[in-house]
Amino acid sequence: MRIIVDKAKCQGHARCWAHAPDVFTLDDEGYILPGDIKVAMGDELLAARGARSCPERALEIDGTAGP
Amino acid sequence: MKKNEVASSPVPDHVPPELVRDFSLFTSPGMPPTVNGDPHAAVACVHAGPPIFYAPHNTRDGRGTWVITRARDQRRVLQDTETFSSHRSIFASALGETWPMISLELDPPAHCVFRSLLNPLFSPQRVTALEPAVRERAIALIDRIAASGTSCDVMKDFAFPFAVNIFLRFLGLSDHRLDIFVGWGKDLLHGEPVKRSAAAQKIVSFIDDLAALRRKVPVGDFMTFVVQAKVEGRPLTDKEVRGIGVLVFVAGLDTVAAAIGFDLSYLARNPKDQEWLRSKPERIVLAAEELLRAFPTVQMLRVATKDIDFEGAPIRKGDYISCATMIANRDPAEFACPDTVDLAREENSHSAFANGPHRCLGSHLARREIVIGLEEWLARIPAFRIKEGTAPITHGGHVFGIENLILDWC
Numbered sequence: 511m512r513i514i515v516d517k518a519k520c521q522g523h524a525r526c527w528a529h530a531p532d533v534f535t536l537d538d539e540g541y542i543l544p545g546d547i548k549v550a551m552g553d554e555l556l557a558a559r560g561a562r563s564c565p566e567r568a569l570e571i572d573g574t575a576g577p
Numbered sequence: 578m579k580k581n582e583v584a585s586s587p588v589p590d591h592v593p594p595e596l597v598r599d600f601s602l603f604t605s606p607g608m609p610p611t612v613n614g615d616p617h618a619a620v621a622c623v624h625a626g627p628p629i630f631y632a633p634h635n636t637r638d639g640r641g642t643w644v645i646t647r648a649r650d651q652r653r654v655l656q657d658t659e660t661f662s663s664h665r666s667i668f669a670s671a672l673g674e675t676w677p678m679i680s681l682e683l684d685p686p687a688h689c690v691f692r693s694l695l696n697p698l699f700s701p702q703r704v705t706a707l708e709p710a711v712r713e714r715a716i717a718l719i720d721r722i723a724a725s726g727t728s729c730d731v732m733k734d735f736a737f738p739f740a741v742n743i744f745l746r747f748l749g750l751s752d753h754r755l756d757i758f759v760g761w762g763k764d765l766l767h768g769e770p771v772k773r774s775a776a777a778q779k780i781v782s783f784i785d786d787l788a789a790l791r792r793k794v795p796v797g798d799f800m801t802f803v804v805q806a807k808v809e810g811r812p813l814t815d816k817e818v819r820g821i822g823v824l825v826f827v828a829g830l831d832t833v834a835a836a837i838g839f840d841l842s843y844l845a846r847n848p849k850d851q852e853w854l855r856s857k858p859e860r861i862v863l864a865a866e867e868l869l870r871a872f873p874t875v876q877m878l879r880v881a882t883k884d885i886d887f888e889g890a891p892i893r894k895g896d897y898i899s900c901a902t903m904i905a906n907r908d909p910a911e912f913a914c915p916d917t918v919d920l921a922r923e924e925n926s927h928s929a930f931a932n933g934p935h936r937c938l939g940s941h942l943a944r945r946e947i948v949i950g951l952e953e954w955l956a957r958i959p960a961f962r963i964k965e966g967t968a969p970i971t972h973g974g975h976v977f978g979i980e981n982l983i984l985d986w987c
Binding site for chain 2: 539
């Protein structure tokens, strides 16, 4: 699974990080780092929850990409 | 919600009569102080109507606003700062002035400069470091309540002294004037115009004096940081220091306390949920998100910078647009059974802290306070309910709140 990150939409809610701190990394201001995220198999459930909790819809789940 | 039968303030000519509704966050049923009220449920009824409509009396001073009901459309408004400006001098207007609270009432790009300055102080990582102090304060207050009997007024004895103390401590202020500060906040948010102006004046003087003091004698607190800070290579102006100080001061005075009040009120009335959460404290973090979804406290107000046709509504330059979090968070298009509180709800993309660049700066601190408050309360107070013969009084308005919450337990 891959998470497509729309960095411009991130407003620092940090809901993704709250669900999966190992998957989503924040900068010093609390915003997500740029770049899409490859999710390891064991992290998929929490990563998906984190992505779907984004109040800005900045994270898109691409389920077609293998780990 | 009825069509516009009673509105007396003039509706602008460009607003089609069929888009006018008799709705107001200040005067509709359930919005003025109401015994045993449920102001969040009261406003959720707008979802039976059109996605956008015009409410002729929807600000404190009786101005009309467009009301955006769908969560998706609120995101669009709040993310598009070019079309929907946040600069409307809400605080300064109480003084007949127009300076902005910073960063709330600045638009990008100026907004970004100040947000970058303040963000690190309120980041999730930074808030984690404050946790022991927050927990210690919660435990001290609740232990005192538990030791002194089997009943208390949550607002007076816990929610306000807890939330306001944490935030004063964050600012580097002692809390011996806590009650006075809370009084200023109440007058400012809910008082008559004369009281509002007087409170605004007191807050401005207090912040100006504090800034002057910290300039003279730096002590390593928030205001010291602000008076020493630089943006774009220059120190902040007095007006900018004031704008930041006033916003942070006002924003922390009653929102978290109100949230804790609504949450404990819900749990007092829903013993099954209360017992479930008490037996599963690890679920409180997630449950707090659902309570934030169901009982958020603020509305966002924007002003149109140009004419735009928005989902069929002719918004014109200068029109006010209200994005109430309590309305978006009950949108059936985004939340299954939106009027049901489901403490196990996952993937909760609610907007209690708004959307767009003005996402609540203090949101991470607020979340930790709410979670810790609930954790320590449930761990220390046995099964509680609304004390017989008492009734909480709730209100709507610019910031929703609960005036009293008398609980008792055995």
